[in-house]
Amino acid sequence: MLWRMALLILLLLAMPAWGVETTTTFFHEPYSYAVPDRSVRIRAVISDRKNISRVTCVVAGSAGLPGTPVQMELDQGSKFTYSVLLPPQPANSYQLRYHFQVQLESGESKSREYSTPIRQDVVPGWQPEPAVPSQKKIARAPVADPSPPPPVVTEPTANPVSELEPSHKLFSFSGSLETFAASYLKNKSGADNQYGEIRLLPKAVYTNGQNLLFYVQGDVRLDSASEARGSISGIVDRSGTRRIFDLRETYLELSESILRVRIGKQLFDWSVTDTATVADNLNPRDWNDLIRWERVGVPSLDVRVGTDSFVQAVYVPWFIPSRLPCANDRWSPPAQPGITALNQELPAGGNGQVGVRAGTVMNGVDIGASFYSGYNFSPAARVVPTSPVSAALTPYYRRMEVYGFSVARELFGYNVRVESGYFAVHAGDKSVQFIGGVDREWSTLLRQTDTLYLLFQYSDEIVLSRGSAPLLHDFRRVFVKSAMGKVKYSLDDTREWSLKVEGNYNFRYRDNYLQPAIVWKQNNLEIEAGFDFFAGSSTSFFGGYGANDRGYLKLIHRF
Amino acid sequence: MKTLFTVLWFALSSTVAAHADDTARQLVEKSWQLYRQASTEKESVDLHIIQQGGKTEEKSLTRWIKYDKDGEDKVTVRFTKPAADDGLGLLTWRHPGKTDDQWLKLPSMDKVRRVSSADQEKYFAGTDFTYEDLRQLAGERTTDFDYKVIRSEGDSKVIEATPKAGKESIYGKRISWISSKYATVKTEYYAKNGKLIKTQTNGALIFKPNGLWRPGTVEMDNAMLKRKTVMKVRERGIDATIASDTFTQRFLESKGH
Numbered sequence: 097m098l099w100r101m102a103l104l105i106l107l108l109l110a111m112p113a114w115g116v117e118t119t120t121t122f123f124h125e126p127y128s129y130a131v132p133d134r135s136v137r138i139r140a141v142i143s144d145r146k147n148i149s150r151v152t153c154v155v156a157g158s159a160g161l162p163g164t165p166v167q168m169e170l171d172q173g174s175k176f177t178y179s180v181l182l183p184p185q186p187a188n189s190y191q192l193r194y195h196f197q198v199q200l201e202s203g204e205s206k207s208r209e210y211s212t213p214i215r216q217d218v219v220p221g222w223q224p225e226p227a228v229p230s231q232k233k234i235a236r237a238p239v240a241d242p243s244p245p246p247p248v249v250t251e252p253t254a255n256p257v258s259e260l261e262p263s264h265k266l267f268s269f270s271g272s273l274e275t276f277a278a279s280y281l282k283n284k285s286g287a288d289n290q291y292g293e294i295r296l297l298p299k300a301v302y303t304n305g306q307n308l309l310f311y312v313q314g315d316v317r318l319d320s321a322s323e324a325r326g327s328i329s330g331i332v333d334r335s336g337t338r339r340i341f342d343l344r345e346t347y348l349e350l351s352e353s354i355l356r357v358r359i360g361k362q363l364f365d366w367s368v369t370d371t372a373t374v375a376d377n378l379n380p381r382d383w384n385d386l387i388r389w390e391r392v393g394v395p396s397l398d399v400r401v402g403t404d405s406f407v408q409a410v411y412v413p414w415f416i417p418s419r420l421p422c423a424n425d426r427w428s429p430p431a432q433p434g435i436t437a438l439n440q441e442l443p444a445g446g447n448g449q450v451g452v453r454a455g456t457v458m459n460g461v462d463i464g465a466s467f468y469s470g471y472n473f474s475p476a477a478r479v480v481p482t483s484p485v486s487a488a489l490t491p492y493y494r495r496m497e498v499y500g501f502s503v504a505r506e507l508f509g510y511n512v513r514v515e516s517g518y519f520a521v522h523a524g525d526k527s528v529q530f531i532g533g534v535d536r537e538w539s540t541l542l543r544q545t546d547t548l549y550l551l552f553q554y555s556d557e558i559v560l561s562r563g564s565a566p567l568l569h570d571f572r573r574v575f576v577k578s579a580m581g582k583v584k585y586s587l588d589d590t591r592e593w594s595l596k597v598e599g600n601y602n603f604r605y606r607d608n609y610l611q612p613a614i615v616w617k618q619n620n621l622e623i624e625a626g627f628d629f630f631a632g633s634s635t636s637f638f639g640g641y642g643a644n645d646r647g648y649l650k651l652i653h654r655f
Numbered sequence: 656m657k658t659l660f661t662v663l664w665f666a667l668s669s670t671v672a673a674h675a676d677d678t679a680r681q682l683v684e685k686s687w688q689l690y691r692q693a694s695t696e697k698e699s700v701d702l703h704i705i706q707q708g709g710k711t712e713e714k715s716l717t718r719w720i721k722y723d724k725d726g727e728d729k730v731t732v733r734f735t736k737p738a739a740d741d742g743l744g745l746l747t748w749r750h751p752g753k754t755d756d757q758w759l760k761l762p763s764m765d766k767v768r769r770v771s772s773a774d775q776e777k778y779f780a781g782t783d784f785t786y787e788d789l790r791q792l793a794g795e796r797t798t799d800f801d802y803k804v805i806r807s808e809g810d811s812k813v814i815e816a817t818p819k820a821g822k823e824s825i826y827g828k829r830i831s832w833i834s835s836k837y838a839t840v841k842t843e844y845y846a847k848n849g850k851l852i853k854t855q856t857n858g859a860l861i862f863k864p865n866g867l868w869r870p871g872t873v874e875m876d877n878a879m880l881k882r883k884t885v886m887k888v889r890e891r892g893i894d895a896t897i898a899s900d901t902f903t904q905r906f907l908e909s910k911g912h
Contacts, residue, residue, distance in 0.1 A: 270738055270741055299910075301910050301911055303911040309909070309910065309911045311910045349909075349910075349911075351898075351900070353899060354899065354900070356900075356905065363765055364765075365764075365765040365766040366766075367766065368768070368769075391765075400905065403899055403900045403902075403903045403905065404903055406903075406905065457748075457756065460750075460753070460754060460756055462769050504768075504769045505769070506754060506769065506771045506772065506773065508773075509771050509773030509774065510771065511768075511769060511770060511771050513769075536771060536774075537770075537771075537774065537777070538774060539774060539776060539777040539778075540776065544879065544880060545778055545880065547777070589777075589778045589781050590712075590781050591781070617739070619712075619737060619739070620737055620738045620739045622739070654737075654738040654739045654741070655738050
């Protein structure tokens with residue numbers, strides 16, 4: 097399956113750039129129009145697997161006569177982008193026809209022809225001025241007060257700006273290399289006192305510069321606890337296992353005017369609040385490390401219509417389970433005496449999941465509404481007695497419907513974000529959750545250009561009816577009756593040095609989590625050192641991980 | 656008689672001053688009127704931020720602008736360099752007389768977040784351009800300022816702009832040099848205590864036959880922070896074809912561009 101996917105990706109990457117030649121690839125968009133008496137700068141991205149010795153541009157002569165070839169030069173620093181300044185076309189021309197002639201070192205030659213209509217009435221902004229100013233009347237956007245007319249003279253200083261339509265970037269490659277090391281401060285009895293991880297997240301984007309885009313983000317990670325194992329076995333990976341070789345996201349995107357369609361493995365974040373949210377239901381979670389949780393991509397079809405106001409619908413045909421920590425792992429839920437945890441149970445049929453949202457901006461307010469019908473990414477627990485003193489616990493997933501609503505706006509300089517939603521979990525609780533938060537960034541407080549970012553958020557719920565099955569750990573409701581805060585102070589606007597503290601306090605169980613850290617950043621390198629502290633009774637969520645206090649060091653290099 | 660003479664003198668001098676103010680305002684308005692003779696604009700820009708001591712940071716961004724005759728402009732800025740800033744984007748919808756809408760896309764996040772446009776004194780992405788400067792780069796709200804010509808220098812008029820009472824600006828005053836072709840060639844920014852903060856120099860000016868002007872380079876010399884940002888326009892398309900979704904949150908989320 098993996099080789100099939102690799103082949104598919106290679107095929108997509110090998111697709112010629114919408115200029116179908118056997119080996120030579122042309123990417124050039126003719127201007128929508130040009131005007132006579134002005135030179136025209138043409139630019140094209142041309143590549144071939146064989147070496148190119150020369151590229152010329154030939155403008156068709158009048159009355160079908162052959163034109164004169166003009167050599168195209170490679171742009172400075174570029175390997176594929178050629179440009180040329182074509183001479184002005186006569187006043188009576190109605191079409192600019194030209195072709196690129198590519199001479200390969202092997203002796204072969206390839207060509208491609210284009211044409212651009214010539215209009216007499218308007219002057220496009222990108223077309224360079226003629227050497228001698230034209231006396232032609234120029235139609236332009238109306239000027240309220242046309243007098244006094246400014247002198248029509250080009251500055252004597254050289255103009256270094258190429259007045260062109262900016263060129264499209266066909267292919268880009270970037271990514272990050274990340275390491276994470278942690279040393280646990282309590283229960284230092286086993287081999288898991290230390291944890292180390294290295295992760296490569298390469299990204300590639302391929303676009304035709306118009307309406308088609310292919311995006312892929314790989315994910316290669318190795319860790320000392322063998323949390324990542326094996327490699328993906330296709331886009332639909334229902335193993336619930338973190339992989340050494342994985343695709344974090346990969347999709348094909350087609351945009352046409354107000355329509356955007358994406359198909360592939362995708363991540364969705366529909367939240368307006370921070371961490372706790374009601375609208376973020378489509379992706380399962382990787383909870384191998386609860387503090388460093390992340391979304392897991394799902395194979396899906398995503399259709400979005402609209403620009404400022406929009407409707408978006410996502411269909412996920414297959415159920416993908418969340419990734420839970422292994423039994424006896426530091427991050428597995430605290431074990432109850434006599435209970436043995438079994439593997440997750442996956443839904444057998446009717447796995448389709450649907451999410452729909454709509455959003456608009458009205459009088460400075462972002463308003464959103466969402467609906468989700470699918471599985472809760474947080475599993476419930478089925479406990480079956482196996483003897484008078486023991487039982488087996490099986491995590492399983494229940495369907496639910498969620499109706500959400502969100503608002504974000506600026507109020508007296510503060511960003512105010514609110515989400516609320518009605519949850520109807522099958523055989524589970526029916527509840528209304530709400531989350532409200534404010535945040536703001538100030539600058540130049542203690543010294544020039546320093547910044548202070550503050551966020552405060554409160555989450556709670558009203559349970560309308562209780563369900564029958566208990567949840568293993570309802571990760572979604574960890575933040576109920578909780579206050580969350582973030583503070584980040586950067587010494588200056590280069591953000592070379594920053595101090596930050598994040599934390600959460602649950603008023604019901606009086607447990608809490610705190611993460612103080614220091615961050616150093618320069619160029620593309622970022623290093624963060626900090627601690628994770630947990631406190632509370634052992635039956636509370638964060639208190640249950642009281643033995644997982646740790647110091648950590650994180651390094652990210654972006655390329 | 657002496658009193659009458661004094662009254663006449665004050666009346667005459669205030670008339671002359673008012674006329675001078677009108678001239679200054681007309682010059683500034685004319686400059687922006689000529690500048691804004693475009694429906695859209697797209698430019699690719701290289702930024703060099705030179706710290707005291709010579710350490711230089713290079714950034715690249717693309718800026719898309721949709722001009723609106725009523726001032727409801729839309730501006731999208733998206734960074735492509737360095738790698739740490741790749742994908743950093745800011746979308747601004749300007750509203751004359753009201754708070755602007757602003758959304759930020761951080762490279763580390765998959766979503767776009769609404770951000771406050773209240774703190775205009777913040778420098779944007781480590782450059783010497785504040786959020787207020789970025790707003791003014793597309794066109795000044797001339798109704799928010801009082802103007803006066805303070806002198807002539809060569810072919811330029813030197814004009815002082817001070818915020819009107821009740822109008823928010825992070826600067827106490829700005830002094831601009833406007834050339835005979837109505838292009839702003841230099842601007843000095845002063846703090847409310849009168850101290851010079853920074854000097855902006857517009858170079859490599861180009862002029863279209865209709866008077867539209869653009870700088871090819873903008874140099875912001877920050878005397879207060881002892882650093883300099885040099886902005887070089889690599890490519891520019893005026894009245895360029897810009898996709899309808901460019902000024903939306905969806906655009907900032909997109910992986911392309």
